[in-house]
Amino acid sequence: MGLTGSPEPDAVLGRRRDLADQLGFDLERALMTVQEHGANVVTFHRDRPEGGQCVLSTDGLATDVPGQAIMTYHADCFPLLFVDSGRGVVAGAHAGWRGTLAGVTGSTVGALGKAYGTRPDELRVLIGPGICVRCYPVGEDIGAQFAARFGDEDRYLQRGDGQVRLDLEAAIRLQLEQAGVPADQTSSCGSCTREDARWFSHRGGRPGRFLSVIVAPGR
Ligand SMILES: [Zn+2]
Incomplete structure (x- = not known):
């Protein structure tokens, strides 16, 4: 589903159109990210709707425009999908280690509060497929940066065989809790993209990108 580096861009666009038809959303009005592994979040609003655009330098998008889709692209980095069903607000974010360390999870929760008045305890969050802790050895320096910023390292760092492994999903869950989202309102699909x-x-070593999409309720 990713265009970057694709030898067959027309085929990619055709697959996106097929997906939009199957799910029933308007691809022309969809919002997409040009992801940079950061923590920037951009919000869209029904009282001044815009659509059909790629937003530069962002890893989180949110909208309350009825029927508008948000698309993010992934290959080991986690898709995060947020819903505030009471307000008809949805958000999508892209969270690898850099974005998670930069705080994209918490900044998405914060952006929803600022833009729409969503309280963290009104959110439901789905963590999509991403790389699991068994498959994710990282440098000691990366582990140390997580521990310094978020604390509670036993929840997301595993040490053994002279290696540090990062449990990115656990770090994301911790950050959601720290942002005020109740633990029982977060679920995950539990699928490891590497395995x-x-x-x-x-x-x-399976190059390419899959797509994560969430659509605001209504038309
Ligand atoms: Zn794995």
């Missing part, structure tokens, strides 16, 4: 060959995986 499960259905997914594209940077570390697994």
